[in-house]
């Protein structure tokens with residue numbers, strides 16, 4: 001099952017939605033729903049409601065990290081997070097950094113070193129030049145941003161929507 005609640009870089013969608021439903025019969029089974037984190041709790045709430053509709057015998061929920069602001073409290077968690085912060089997992093690093101890169105660019109045109117210093121100032125994140133360049137090139141291929149040369153200096157900016 002895949003449930004999505006966030007877009008790139010912590011951008012919350014209006015509500016969590018089931019992207020890929022369960023394609024096997026789980027009626028009468030004991031089900032453990034596992035996720036990395038609870039934030040608002042909407043993902044697990046929706047997941048439990050959905051799994052419940054498939055008539056399992058029991059449902060339990062488990063996450064690695066549980067934020068106490070979550071309205072849904074899982075049955076099991078590895079760590080409780082009291083002070084809210086956005087957590088970047090290795091498996092979501094690219095997606096999170098790409099989203100933050102777009103936020104940093106906003107309506108500005110920045111070179112790589114400026115983007116890196118914005119990462120440090122705004123998010124306390126050290127992003128390597130090579131990693132950032134890969135992200136910038138990918139975003140440019142997706143036509144989200146564009147590379148411009150100003151006085152022989154390479155800079156990056158968001159593409160205007162009517163530009164695509």
Ligand SMILES: O=P(O)(O)OC[C@H]1O[C@H](OP(=O)(O)OP(=O)(O)O)[C@H](O)[C@@H]1O
Nearest residue numbers: 004005006035037038039040041042043
């Ligand atoms: O408690 P919530 O506020 O709903 O947030 C927690 C959910 O958000 C993230 O998933 P995301 O929507 O980013 O999908 P992904 O795991 O596919 O990146 C995370 O992996 C949890 O599933």
